[in-house]
Amino acid sequence: MISIEKVLYTSHTYTTGGREGTGRSHDGRLDLKLSPPGTPGNGTNPEQLFAVCWSACFLGALRHACNARKISFPATAAVDAQVDLVHGEQGFFLQARLAVSLPDIELDIAQQLIAAAHQNCPYSKATRTNIDVSLTIA
Structure with a gap:
């Protein structure tokens, strides 16, 4: 608990x-x-709302990760979120893809920031182990 x-x-x-x-x-x-x-x-629809809400929250978690590492958060940082409503043997479920854009941040640092944001973002926490999530750098 x-x-x-x-x-x-x-x-x-x-x-x-x-x-x-x-x-x-x-x-x-x-x-x-x-x-x-x-x-x-x-x-x-609910999937669009979920995608917008998750991506907004994820950007907040990215800003937090940047601040914690004293890295300037890019003004043009963005998340392109795709949330699929799918049907399988066990009924309906969701899966998601978040493509994160962190301009002017080196690839390895961006990957670390995205991993930290995914650990801290409340939406990521809520979906962890519940749905398939793909995180990429755009």
Whole structure:
């Protein structure tokens, strides 16, 4: 069991209609229409949201890794995240690929930073051993 010292933030959302519904945050900052992946329509889908959220969190973990090593975090650092919804013998599951761009950082240092970020990122921790994840340098 993980020891919790302090809750830093609690997200509170309300979703109706599943993949063809709507989702809103209680503070009103998020209000979106959902649609199933691969279908026409104006809504987003859970896999897109997960990819955006994970990549944003991963960039924060990368910034932290750079700061810990006194390395300047590149202003144009980016993560190209792909999250697949797949079906297999055991039903539906996810897999992901994160391609990380760290301009102006040497390859071996970039690899170390990505590994450190993957160890520290809350989304990476939540998915560890649960889904296949590929990390590459873009």
